[in-house]
Amino acid sequence: MIAAIALSLTHFQAMTLFALLISVAFGFLGRRRTNDRVKYIIWSLFLFLLIGVGIGWAMYPFSR
Amino acid sequence: MNEHTEPNMADETTVGETAAVAATPEHTPSEHAPSAHPQRSEALAFAIGVAGWLVPGLGHALQKMWGRALGCFLTVGALVFLGVGMRGNVFSSEGGDAFGVLGYVADLGTGSFYFAARALETQGSDVAHAEGDYGTRFLAAAGVLNLLAALHAYEAARGRKA
Numbered sequence: 001m002i003a004a005i006a007l008s009l010t011h012f013q014a015m016t017l018f019a020l021l022i023s024v025a026f027g028f029l030g031r032r033r034t035n036d037r038v039k040y041i042i043w044s045l046f047l048f049l050l051i052g053v054g055i056g057w058a059m060y061p062f063s064r
Numbered sequence: 065m066n067e068h069t070e071p072n073m074a075d076e077t078t079v080g081e082t083a084a085v086a087a088t089p090e091h092t093p094s095e096h097a098p099s100a101h102p103q104r105s106e107a108l109a110f111a112i113g114v115a116g117w118l119v120p121g122l123g124h125a126l127q128k129m130w131g132r133a134l135g136c137f138l139t140v141g142a143l144v145f146l147g148v149g150m151r152g153n154v155f156s157s158e159g160g161d162a163f164g165v166l167g168y169v170a171d172l173g174t175g176s177f178y179f180a181a182r183a184l185e186t187q188g189s190d191v192a193h194a195e196g197d198y199g200t201r202f203l204a205a206a207g208v209l210n211l212l213a214a215l216h217a218y219e220a221a222r223g224r225k226a
Binding site: 007008009011014017018021022024025027028029 | 131132135136138139140142143146149150194195198201202205209212213216
């Protein structure tokens, strides 16, 4: 049923989706007030993407 | 998700914190306060943790922490849904090597969603492509995240600040 959907994502899309979902979960678990949650989610998402792209960029010379 | 109307109140108050407030000198503790039955409170907290593991978010929902319950349910559910949609590997108990066992334990962390993932992934995994590999990570992350949420619910039920 669901496998027929056959999601096809690029590496960046998959990483962004993963980072967003984990950031939202951490924000809800780690903070109590709505404003704090929003700030935490945005900051966590930014760091996820920054570090992910940074590691990918650092590995690029070894990929070929 | 403001469950309270007062702007300066915290969005969510735990059962344990409510009990702690009730135990202050201004609020005389009754014989039926949770602190009077520590073993019962511990068993209740453990049951809440197990409930949170079996159904993502249920541990928080039982403590009326609706925002966290919804957040856990939706994020864990989305990770499982996407992981299966990308044809990630849903590990079984017959994994064999250490990585298979670790993957199985991580996948089991999603509780009832593990069985939903197994039922939904009718075509099997496809880790030969990047999507399948990402899907495997999504499923494992969902399990570990749900275990963290269940532990959080357990600690909140014990009265630890959460």
